[in-house]
Amino acid sequence: MQNINYNKILERIHKEIKGDFGKGKLANYIPALAQIDPNQFAMHITTIEGNEFGIGNFTQAFSIQSISKAYTFTLALKQLDDEIWKRVGKEPSGNTFNSLVQLEYENGIPRNPFINAGAIVISDIIYEGLGKTKNKLLKFIKKLSENPTLIYDEEVAESEREYGDRNRAMANFIKSYENLSNEANDVLDIYFHQCSIAMSTQDLSRSFIYLANKGKSLKNKEILTARQAKRINAVMLTSGLYDAVGDFAYRVGLPAKSGVGGGIVAIIPNELVISVWSPELNSAGNSYIGTKALELFTTYASNSIF
Numbered sequence: 001m002q003n004i005n006y007n008k009i010l011e012r013i014h015k016e017i018k019g020d021f022g023k024g025k026l027a028n029y030i031p032a033l034a035q036i037d038p039n040q041f042a043m044h045i046t047t048i049e050g051n052e053f054g055i056g057n058f059t060q061a062f063s064i065q066s067i068s069k070a071y072t073f074t075l076a077l078k079q080l081d082d083e084i085w086k087r088v089g090k091e092p093s094g095n096t097f098n099s100l101v102q103l104e105y106e107n108g109i110p111r112n113p114f115i116n117a118g119a120i121v122i123s124d125i126i127y128e129g130l131g132k133t134k135n136k137l138l139k140f141i142k143k144l145s146e147n148p149t150l151i152y153d154e155e156v157a158e159s160e161r162e163y164g165d166r167n168r169a170m171a172n173f174i175k176s177y178e179n180l181s182n183e184a185n186d187v188l189d190i191y192f193h194q195c196s197i198a199m200s201t202q203d204l205s206r207s208f209i210y211l212a213n214k215g216k217s218l219k220n221k222e223i224l225t226a227r228q229a230k231r232i233n234a235v236m237l238t239s240g241l242y243d244a245v246g247d248f249a250y251r252v253g254l255p256a257k258s259g260v261g262g263g264i265v266a267i268i269p270n271e272l273v274i275s276v277w278s279p280e281l282n283s284a285g286n287s288y289i290g291t292k293a294l295e296l297f298t299t300y301a302s303n304s305i306f
Ligand code: GLU
Pocket: 064, 065, 066, 067, 097, 098, 116, 160, 167, 195, 258, 259, 260, 261
């Protein structure tokens, strides 16, 4: 699989998605996300050998939103390993990402680390383990992406906080089941900030190489064990695309994580990471064009995990 040149495939995809602008909708529940230019597209590949291919605005930073849940899950798994499963599950939720109902039936143990409730518990875990979590989280992602200029977008973080009543309800509800050790507001401050991190598709595909490369980063540093990297891929496959994991597995066939900023990161184990960004979303909250572009990629490259 080494040294394939993906440029032709990316160019072909770029041409084919152009007619699809306007078919999805910008996320509008956080005003900071509703203000961006919807007609944008970027796709970027980093291979485990370090080769890169990109098309569109692949150096343009955007709000990674829930893609950040894969980084915090990584830190929590490093910290607790299998003990993590006492605090959060690993089953798809079958509900929307910000749903509260299941939490009551399941005694404050969120279904998986990628729904909001699960990510809030994960933020609590890394807060216990890391201390100055916001600094350390950003430092971790800067190293992984080899981009020292990454920032929290404070305007987005503030918007998250201002319109975060559901997340606040969730954190307090989880705390009532004693599955949150820290104060809900402190944990939410981490959660709102992680969602606000601004990154490009290039930053994303570089940074997630450890999930394609048995736990090793671009610089060949062990971020996770091969077994832990496999576990994250498994949870991405079953829970990484909100309530549309089945459709995504059917159409694309890769473990992936999406965010309501319109980004999606997908992994081809032992080969590469491919990231895509286009801000308009489908009804499940995944990038409309991003999903289609990844579907075209696995079709034209004749490559998926299946
Ligand atoms: N900041 C968003 C929220 O908590 C995350 C949305 C997402 O990308 O799923 O509602």
